[in-house]
Amino acid sequence: GQSLEQPSEVTAVEGAIVQINCTYQTSGFYGLSWYQQHDGGAPTFLSYNALDGLEETGRFSSFLSRSDSYGYLLLQELQMKDSASYFCAPRRQAGANNLFFGTGTRLTVIP
Amino acid sequence: EAGVAQSPRYKIIEKRQSVAFWCNPISGHATLYWYQQILGQGPKLLIQFQNNGVVDDSQLPKDRFSAERLKGVDSTLKIQPAKLEDSAVYLCASSLGGSGRAFEQFFGPGTRLTVL
Numbered sequence: 001g002q003s004l005e006q007p008s009e010v011t012a013v014e015g016a017i018v019q020i021n022c023t024y025q026t027s028g029f030y031g032l033s034w035y036q037q038h039d040g041g042a043p044t045f046l047s048y049n050a051l052d053g054l055e056e057t058g059r060f061s062s063f064l065s066r067s068d069s070y071g072y073l074l075l076q077e078l079q080m081k082d083s084a085s086y087f088c089a090p091r092r093q094a095g096a097n098n099l100f101f102g103t104g105t106r107l108t109v110i111p
Numbered sequence: 112e113a114g115v116a117q118s119p120r121y122k123i124i125e126k127r128q129s130v131a132f133w134c135n136p137i138s139g140h141a142t143l144y145w146y147q148q149i150l151g152q153g154p155k156l157l158i159q160f161q162n163n164g165v166v167d168d169s170q171l172p173k174d175r176f177s178a179e180r181l182k183g184v185d186s187t188l189k190i191q192p193a194k195l196e197d198s199a200v201y202l203c204a205s206s207l208g209g210s211g212r213a214f215e216q217f218f219g220p221g222t223r224l225t226v227l
Contacts, residue, residue, distance in 0.1 A: 101153030
């Protein structure tokens with residue numbers, strides 16, 4: 001089977017740092033993607049971790065620990081426009097290359 | 112570079128009617144995905160094509176949903192007959208596929224379906 005756990009909601013202050021955790025269980029795990037989705041918008045790709053460790057892309061960083069089946073997305077210098085839903089998505093099956101999305105974390109940034 | 116195109120953007124139908132959605136992926140993307148996203152949930156993969164062949168349709172309700180990708184480019188997803196629980200946003204996505212950046216999927220704007 002497969003499962004994903006993320007907090008359903010997170011609230012943080014503008015300018016602060018927030019961490020969104022993700023624990024997963026899936027067969028044939030190859031990596032972990034993160035996507036952002038604004039209300040009424042389409043999901044957009046943020047980052048991907050194939051190996052353990054931290055990947056940094058501007059204000060966003062993503063971490064993976066394969067042995068713990070755990071990852072997180074770190075958002076720094078939060079801006080109001082970061083208010084959105086964030087999905088971690090394990091990449092399954094090298095051949096099919098598909099992603100499994102959970103229910104996501106709704107981040108609200110407040111002034 | 113043009114993004115993933117979908118039409119229509121909105122559709123309202125009555126239950127038991129049929130409906131079709133169209134998707135044109137990014138040029139050169141071999142892999143095309145159809146997702147269903149119910150309000151408050153994450154995207155659920157319905158079907159995945161690699162060129163014009165089906166790679167994964169394990170979550171497609173085949174008694175009412177069908178999809179095709181003729182010539183390995185654009186794709187059509189059909190629902191017949193529709194049920195109330197089919198009300199959702201239908202997202203199309205594409206990726207390079209193969210050993211490329213297949214983990215990075217590009218999503219279209221989606222079609223919001225309301226079944227009354």
